[in-house]
Amino acid sequence: MALEDYAGDMNMCCRCSACKFIPLQMVSGFTHANVCPSISRYNFHFFSGGGRLNLGAVGLEKGFNYTPWYLSSIYNCQLCGACDVSCKYGMDMEVLLPLQALRIQAVKDGQAHPELQKVVERMTATGSMVPPEGAKRGDWAKSLGLKDAGKQKVDVLYHVGCLTSYDKGMQKLAQATAQLLGAAGVDFGILGDAETCCGARAYEMGHEKEFLAQAKKSMELIKQSGAKTLVTSCATCYQAYAVLYDRFGLKGDLEVLHTSQLLADLIEQGKLQPKNDLGLSVTYHDPCHLGRLGEPWIHWEGTKIPGDRFIFDPPKTYRRGTGGVYEPPRDVLRSLPGVTLTEMDRIKEYAWCSGSCGGVTDSNPEFAQWTATERIEEALCTGAEALVSTEPWSEKLLADTIAANGGALKVYDLVELVAQATEEGGR
Amino acid sequence: MALDKDIHSAFADVVGEENICDDPTMMASYFKTDFACVVMPKDTAQVQTIVRLCNKYELQFRPICTGWTGVFIPGTVMIDLRRMDKIIEIDEKNMCAVCEPYVTSAQLQAELFKRGLNTNIKGSGAQGSALLRGHGPMDQSCGADDRNHLAVEWVTPEGELVQIGSIGSSDEWFCGDGPGPSLRCLVQSTVPPSCTPGVFTKIATKLYHWPGPERYHLKGNSPNYSLIEMPDNMMLRYYSFDSVEKMIEAEIKLGESEVCYIVYGINAAMVSANVTSSNEEQMALFQQISGQVKGNGFVVIIAGNSQADFAYKKKVLEAIMAETGGESLKAVERPEIGEILMRQCTRPTGAIRETMRPGGTFKSIPNMGQRDLTVRWAIGAGEAKLPLIEKGLIVDDGGGFFGWGVEHGHLGKTEIFCAFSPMDSEANKAVGEWATEQGARAVEEKYFALTMSPLETIDERTGPAVSNYHLWWYKVLDALDPNGVIPLKGVSKLTP
Numbered sequence: 001m002a003l004e005d006y007a008g009d010m011n012m013c014c015r016c017s018a019c020k021f022i023p024l025q026m027v028s029g030f031t032h033a034n035v036c037p038s039i040s041r042y043n044f045h046f047f048s049g050g051g052r053l054n055l056g057a058v059g060l061e062k063g064f065n066y067t068p069w070y071l072s073s074i075y076n077c078q079l080c081g082a083c084d085v086s087c088k089y090g091m092d093m094e095v096l097l098p099l100q101a102l103r104i105q106a107v108k109d110g111q112a113h114p115e116l117q118k119v120v121e122r123m124t125a126t127g128s129m130v131p132p133e134g135a136k137r138g139d140w141a142k143s144l145g146l147k148d149a150g151k152q153k154v155d156v157l158y159h160v161g162c163l164t165s166y167d168k169g170m171q172k173l174a175q176a177t178a179q180l181l182g183a184a185g186v187d188f189g190i191l192g193d194a195e196t197c198c199g200a201r202a203y204e205m206g207h208e209k210e211f212l213a214q215a216k217k218s219m220e221l222i223k224q225s226g227a228k229t230l231v232t233s234c235a236t237c238y239q240a241y242a243v244l245y246d247r248f249g250l251k252g253d254l255e256v257l258h259t260s261q262l263l264a265d266l267i268e269q270g271k272l273q274p275k276n277d278l279g280l281s282v283t284y285h286d287p288c289h290l291g292r293l294g295e296p297w298i299h300w301e302g303t304k305i306p307g308d309r310f311i312f313d314p315p316k317t318y319r320r321g322t323g324g325v326y327e328p329p330r331d332v333l334r335s336l337p338g339v340t341l342t343e344m345d346r347i348k349e350y351a352w353c354s355g356s357c358g359g360v361t362d363s364n365p366e367f368a369q370w371t372a373t374e375r376i377e378e379a380l381c382t383g384a385e386a387l388v389s390t391e392p393w394s395e396k397l398l399a400d401t402i403a404a405n406g407g408a409l410k411v412y413d414l415v416e417l418v419a420q421a422t423e424e425g426g427r
Numbered sequence: 428m429a430l431d432k433d434i435h436s437a438f439a440d441v442v443g444e445e446n447i448c449d450d451p452t453m454m455a456s457y458f459k460t461d462f463a464c465v466v467m468p469k470d471t472a473q474v475q476t477i478v479r480l481c482n483k484y485e486l487q488f489r490p491i492c493t494g495w496t497g498v499f500i501p502g503t504v505m506i507d508l509r510r511m512d513k514i515i516e517i518d519e520k521n522m523c524a525v526c527e528p529y530v531t532s533a534q535l536q537a538e539l540f541k542r543g544l545n546t547n548i549k550g551s552g553a554q555g556s557a558l559l560r561g562h563g564p565m566d567q568s569c570g571a572d573d574r575n576h577l578a579v580e581w582v583t584p585e586g587e588l589v590q591i592g593s594i595g596s597s598d599e600w601f602c603g604d605g606p607g608p609s610l611r612c613l614v615q616s617t618v619p620p621s622c623t624p625g626v627f628t629k630i631a632t633k634l635y636h637w638p639g640p641e642r643y644h645l646k647g648n649s650p651n652y653s654l655i656e657m658p659d660n661m662m663l664r665y666y667s668f669d670s671v672e673k674m675i676e677a678e679i680k681l682g683e684s685e686v687c688y689i690v691y692g693i694n695a696a697m698v699s700a701n702v703t704s705s706n707e708e709q710m711a712l713f714q715q716i717s718g719q720v721k722g723n724g725f726v727v728i729i730a731g732n733s734q735a736d737f738a739y740k741k742k743v744l745e746a747i748m749a750e751t752g753g754e755s756l757k758a759v760e761r762p763e764i765g766e767i768l769m770r771q772c773t774r775p776t777g778a779i780r781e782t783m784r785p786g787g788t789f790k791s792i793p794n795m796g797q798r799d800l801t802v803r804w805a806i807g808a809g810e811a812k813l814p815l816i817e818k819g820l821i822v823d824d825g826g827g828f829f830g831w832g833v834e835h836g837h838l839g840k841t842e843i844f845c846a847f848s849p850m851d852s853e854a855n856k857a858v859g860e861w862a863t864e865q866g867a868r869a870v871e872e873k874y875f876a877l878t879m880s881p882l883e884t885i886d887e888r889t890g891p892a893v894s895n896y897h898l899w900w901y902k903v904l905d906a907l908d909p910n911g912v913i914p915l916k917g918v919s920k921l922t923p
Contacts, residue, residue, distance in 0.1 A: 008850070011787065011849050011850050012783075012787040012849070014495070014779065014782075014783040014787065014788065015458065015494065015496075016495050016551075016552065016554055016778075016779050016783065017493050017494065017495070017554050018552075018554050018779060020554075021531065021533065021554060023649045023650070023652070024533045024552070024553040024554055024774065024776045025643070025645065025652055025770055025774055025776060026649075026652070027531075027533040027534060027536075027537050027553070028537050028642055029534070029537045029538055029541070030514055030530075030534045030535075030537070030538050033531065033533060033534050033537075042445075043446070043467055043507075043509050043510055044448055044453070044456075044465060044467070044507070045456050045457055045465075045494075045507070045509075046448075046453050046456035046457075051456035051457075052456070054456045054457075054459060055452075055453070055455055055456050057455075057459075058455035058459060059455075065452040067450050067452045067453070068450075069448055069450040069452065069453045070450070070452050070453065073453070073456075085649055086649075088649070088650065089649050089650045089776070090650075090776065090779030090780050090783070090784060091779060091780075091783060091784050092705055092706050092784055306819075307819040307848075308785070308786050308819055308820060308821050308822045308823075308846070308847050308848060308851070308854065309706055309785050309786055309822055309848075310706065310784075310785070310786060310787055310848065311706050311707065311710075315707050318705070320649060320650055320704070321648065321649055322648045322649065322650070322651060323648075324648075326648070348648060349648050349649050350649065
């Protein structure tokens with residue numbers, strides 16, 4: 001849908017400010033009541049979901065004026081969707097979708113963020129969101145002897161993702177995932193050097209056209225592999241294949257699973273048996289893309305019923321963050337011997353973003369780290385020794401921020417802990 | 428229009444360049460009003476300096492805290508108090524809390540619950556400032572309106588710092604009247620919201636006993652939260668009555684018996700809005716319960732300090748309902764509905780669902796007065812809504828109104844609103860006319876004179892009925908605001 005299609009939603013904003021806070025029923029104290037990194041960092045109302053909707057409504061009416069402040073408002077936002085969830089506790093209106101549309105409109109109007117433009121150009125040229133720097137995408141798997149899903153028929157395609165493939169610090173996640181799938185007897189393969197970016201981050205950066213082109217490329221490869229199921233350890237990729245591709249009619253009947261879902265099933269079925277006592281107190285960070293943004297897409301087309309109410313024919317079912325992937329990662333953590341899970345104040349659909357979404361790590365690294373610092377402090381409040389997540393982009397930002405600021409909090413991907421708990425000869 | 432460069436620099440020197448914006452494009456995000464600029468002070472000293480600069484440069488200003496509604500004038504300086512967001516003190520012994528303007532009610536209440544205390548959250552909701560004046564579901568047991576404001580720190584329109592009440596002569600905030608200067612009549616009486624005289628930078632608010640849990644433990648995901656366990660010392664019912672007279676009688680008896688934590692007279696449309704998560708669900712439930720509600724009614728919550736106290740309160744409640752013919756709405760007795768309403772009333776978050784979700788905006792006539800009179804007026808105002816409902820201009824709420832007794836007494840708050848689409852100019856015009864007519868009718872038919880509305884609603888007909896207090900108020904403002912930095916012109920039709 002184009003920006004114009006959200007005019008009604010944007011005019012519905014009543015400036016209640018609910019979009020700035022976690023759902024009010026969940027506020028448990030003075031601290032950690034905020035939910036939107038953007039308004040929390042920059043304070044002006046135009047850095048909130050509601051403020052941006054007002055700008056959009058007026059822009060549609062009078063035209064868009066791309067001043068430095070306006071561009072700052074549009075790009076200093078993780079598009080994490082927290083405002084959308086909090087608003088929809090009380091209201092029936094879209095928030096995140098018009099915010100995305102505002103960014104797409106800016107790009108169409110020649111106002112792409114220069115740093116994001118570079119990233120998207122790189123993706124188009126190399127099929128990667130991170131610079132390959134001479135390496136090949138499948139290097140991490142060289143010595144593992146995994147099936148090449150481009151050549152051999154497999155039940156499950158393991159999609160690794162750009163960061164996990166190329167970042168040397170993250171490759172251990174891919175290796176651990178492959179090891180666990182193999183140990184559980186899953187018939188899986190990878191595309192190796194042929195794998196390409198899902199394109200989701202380009203979409204968040206406002207580059208819809210480039211996203212769609214990349215998505216078609218990626219989907220074509222997946223179709224050629226013949227795999228009916230795609231599993232990924234990257235929450236951003238999960239959201240791309242499960243939600244975005246569905247939204248744009250690209251997903252077909254592909255089953256999309258995040259590793260946490262598959263691991264939870266494998267552990268429940270006894271195919272993986274965590275037995276090593278890890279002796280670790282942890283807290284879990286819900287990545288936005290697996291949580292609220294991972295809620296399945298709801299296809300709907302309709303028109304507003306004329307009159308007093310903001311209702312539609314046929315009735316519209318809103319995505320409110322209710323159906324994200326929240327329990328599987330927690331089920332896995334609870335299954336690990338010696339692991340104690342203590343929740344943070346802001347979790348699940350109202351989790352505070354790590355800072356890594358929406359291209360902010362590229363457009364404004366300082367803001368990304370500020371957001372991560374907030375999350376790290378919240379994690380420390382639980383007394384946990386480690387912060388566990390299920391998305392490499394979040395984990396990298398959180399770990400880099402801890403390294404930059406100093407601190408003893410460890411950051412793990414869920415897969416790493418499962419690998420430790422199941423490895424032979426472990427504790 | 429952006430600010431003159433020198434003026435911009437003067438403001439930026441106070442708050443830092445990152446906390447002032449005069450880009451005309453961005454002003455639309457603030458109430459779609461072309462403000463001269465938005466400036467965000469971080470403390471009282473910065474507020475004082477900004478106000479003095481406004482006097483120096485002859486700029487009018489308006490402050491906002493969390494900011495839902497208000498009267499905003501193009502060309503004025505918007506002082507956004509968002510960075511002033513600290514709870515200064517929770518004084519358990521003297522039962523008061525001191526907050527800056529951007530502390531939300533939800534935050535303060537969450538801290539208070541841990542201490543067995545509570546604050547009166549206004550009907551606009553828990554997202555609003557903890558310092559708002561006004562009324563809310565807990566008026567029965569948590570005071571109301573200006574009575575909860577104790578000592579106040581006030582930056583006058585000229586930028587002077589005045590500490591009102593006990594803080595004026597000591598370091599304690601427990602009283603608004605002294606020891607120390609008492610100016611409550613100026614800053615806490617019926618000050619029309621269109622002309623706040625300066626900026627309130629810290630306010631002490633009165634606290635009350637909370638017999639409920641330290642925290643509601645919830646399960647589920649938004650918007651479908653539910654209590655893991657209903658507190659065993661709390662109970663909620665919705666009672667309706669054959670006649671308004673019976674409802675008022677019951678309300679007064681409940682007040683006199685002091686057994687209720689909440690008596691909250693919302694109508695069937697508002698009940699159904701509170702407990703549903705979409706417009707469609709709300710419409711279906713409204714249809715369902717409308718036929719089950721006898722007439723007007725109210726939510727009652729009782730909360731015991733012990734099981735014996737709880738049993739006593741239940742017994743008294745049942746006796747009064749038997750005497751007055753109150754009939755409990757079965758739908759609300761269902762635990763899955765009752766528990767939502769319990770949370771929505773004690774941690775108020777229903778206003779958005781009630782007023783904004785259906786159409787996108789609303790216009791309301793609130794009043795504080797003798798309940799039997801205000802309710803009779805509201806019945807007529809509700810009937811006057813019906814033609815607008817029939818034309819499809821406003822949302823069908825059955826012509827409902829709402830209200831409740833305050834502090835166990837006969838006085839109370841009564842309010843009626845029309846919800847409609849902000850994009851429907853015909854509806855906006857019709858609702859405006861309805862509000863004007865009903866305000867005038869209140870005076871002409873000798874029910875009451877509106878005292879809670881902006882000066883814009885006071886005109887030649889209604890002014891004399893309120894001793895032309897607005898004219899006296901202008902005289903007070905003249906004294907407080909010699910340089911005219913409070914933006915009155917264009918707000919009131921009767922501005923001198």
